[in-house]
Amino acid sequence: MALFKNLPISARRLFLISGAAMLGFMFLMRLLIAPLSPGEIINFEMAKETGIASHLMAEWSSDPGIKMDKAFLSIELDFVFIILYALFFYLGARFMGGLSGNPVMEKAGRFFSWMALFAGLCDMIENICMLATLSGEPISWVVHLTYDMAIIKFSLLMVAAFFMVIGFLVWLMKSPGSE
Secondary structure, eight states, X not given: OGGGTTXXXXXXXXXXXXXXXXXXXXXXXXHHHTTSOHHHHHHHHTOOSHHHHHHHHHHHHTTXXXXXXXXXXXXXXXXXXXXXXXXXXHHHXXXXXXXXXXXXXXXXXXXXXXXXXXXXXXXXXXXXXXXHHHTSSOOHHHHHHHHHHXXXXXXXXXXXXXXXXXXXHHHHXXXXXXX
């Protein structure tokens, strides 16, 4: 974890702290955006077509503006959440790759850690597109770009998470007492 080499805190502790911060912020976001659900925001991310985005926006606007205001708030809060989850997956991929004790897994961990940061960049572009869509009439290419960025983000994070699980399993299989 070259970026965090000189810190007076262990890689494991930093990884665990970032995970706790990510989960804590996720629960705080849920409280702050209620009655809007995270699923409704995901539906908006995955709209892909202006008709679907317009329908969701009309639905949110019909609820005396509360859900529309919460949609803006959710996307704004998501910029903080991006930093937290990107850090968690970055550290997690490096930590789990190193934990395995396998040089190939360590190199793969470094690669997958950068994928997590790229996922965060895609999420930022996605959020900017969603804010633009919520601020006016949905534009086809903006709604489609939102969808594309969401697909890339989710795909990269799933791959990074899968790698973290594999790294953990490799560590479990090599640890004493697992025989």
